[in-house]
Amino acid sequence: VSAYDNVRPAWGSTHEATWKIMKKHDFLSGMFVWTGFDYLGEPTPYSWPSRSSYFGIVDLAGFPKDIYYMYQSEWTDKTVLHIFPHWNWEAGKTVDLWAFYNHADEVELFLNGKSLGTKQKTGDDLHVMWRVKYQPGTLKAISRKDGKVVLTSEIKTAGKPAKILLSADRSTIKADGKDLSFITAKVLDAAGNVVPDAENQINFKINGEAFIAAVDNGDPVSHDSFKVNYRKAFHGLALAIVQAKESSGKVSFTASADGLQSAIINLQLVK
Known part of the structure; x- marks a missing residue:
């Protein structure tokens, strides 16, 4: 399913929507995430040849999905700056670029050295987003707190397997x-x-x-x-x-x- 957290099981909500409710109401003591791991059986939301649920925070092999870093930025003390998706697309395609981050006021995004602007989370936002026209090269995000660099994260266009x-x-x-x-x-x-x-x-x-x-x-x-x-x-x-x-x-x-x-x-x- 999409990494942009816009698909959910019929009986539940998206990751971000649920966590926003939890943060808003102090009387809520916990939440049930379906699921932490993808698991074999009960293929959801797709049928054959799918063989598993798709809504885990990590996949069947234990590799973190992008939404993992939303939880990490909210639930842990670890400093986080995670940008996605990958940067291998067709020329001219417009791509939504998301960043999960914490311990910072803002994130600035660069494409091949040119700034695409600075974004800040407002209200109950859990991420920031840029809509970027694809050009091969390097995406670089810099998070800052009080004007000082907190973290830098890069994604580069990959070549052929070597x-x-x-x-x-x-x-x-x-x-x-x-x-x-x-x-x-x-x-x-x-x-x-x-x-x-x-x-x-x-x-x-x-x-x-x-x-x-x-x-x-x-x-x-x-x-x-x-x-x-x-x-x-x-x-x-x-x-x-x-x-x-x-x-x-x-x-x-x-x-x-x-x-x-x-x-x-x-x-x-x-x-």
């Missing part, structure tokens, strides 16, 4: 036969930008006292098995879940794809 980048949520896990490391594979262009429409099949290989427990990519219409050693990228991302065996030592994890530079990451298993 390489894979791996990152693990934990590089050291317990050798207990149960512990897990979640490894994210990103398809990048030659300059290191995530390619938002990349769908390359990524092949995973592991050496050492661990095994690939599952793979995913967050695609709600994918019917591929979770229990294999490969996955197509979805919006440039894929996930592999590594499970420890019961012997300590080093584990080497490799991701490869036709035409792309491979990547290797090492994990340490400890007793």
Whole structure:
């Protein structure tokens, strides 16, 4: 569904609309979000080949959706500046550019070094927006408090897929036969930008006292098995879940794809 928070389940409200009500009324002690995670079954709002609900704050693979950063900006003390969507479009297309932010008075947006203006949240606004005619290059947002820079965030037009980048949520896990490391594979262009429409099949290989427990990519219409050693990228991302065996030592994890530079990451298993 749209990242612009304009679709909701029939029995609920949008994320922003609900949170605005919560902020307005002190007598409300909590809210029910449907849902925190996308989940298998009960495909909503689409039917086959959809296999899941679409309204989670994070997707089936645990990757944060854009709305995640609205909650982060409102519910946490972390300083946030998140702009979206990606910046790969057809020439001349008009794109709504949103920013979620906190701990700042305003956000200024630049396209290829030219200011597109400064925006401030007013009333009960939870984001600011610019309507931008697409030109390839770099979008840069700067949040400021009392005239001083708080955060800077950039999105660049991505080129063709060139390489894979791996990152693990934990590089050291317990050798207990149960512990897990979640490894994210990103398809990048030659300059290191995530390619938002990349769908390359990524092949995973592991050496050492661990095994690939599952793979995913967050695609709600994918019917591929979770229990294999490969996955197509979805919006440039894929996930592999590594499970420890019961012997300590080093584990080497490799991701490869036709035409792309491979990547290797090492994990340490400890007793």
